[in-house]
Amino acid sequence: MREGQNHGWHFDESEVTITLMLQCPGDGGQFEFVHGTSDADRENYDAITEILDGTSPAIQSLEVHPGTLILFAGYYSIHRVTPVVGKKTRYLATLCFKDEPGVSNSSEVQQLFYGRTAAT
Secondary structure, three states: OOOOOOEEEEOOOOOEEEEEEEEOOOEEOOEEEEOOOEOOOOEOHHHHHHHHHOOOOOOEEEOOOOOOEEEEOOOOOEEEEOOEEOOOOOEEEEEEEOOOOOOOOOHHHHHHHHOOOOOO
């Protein structure tokens, strides 16, 4: 992510995501999340509304440094990355896991997060 780029509030398409911070930006680019925003049986729309409105006390921020490894169930917990500030690029390696083989992110998600789609 370069200056001004961010990932808005979202749930992952994959059950589990592992990230490894390679380079932090000069400022911003903070990983924020709310655990357990949904589960297999329901989504907590009241909590999600508070999060999107910026009024939720449940929003947590995780301080990361180069080398920080995060194992995260983003399918069940809403999360985002705040806008990057400054000229230093935020580099993050991401591994996504599903419960069945041969599944990949949708073309829309690939384009949004990686700037291109995988050849099929």
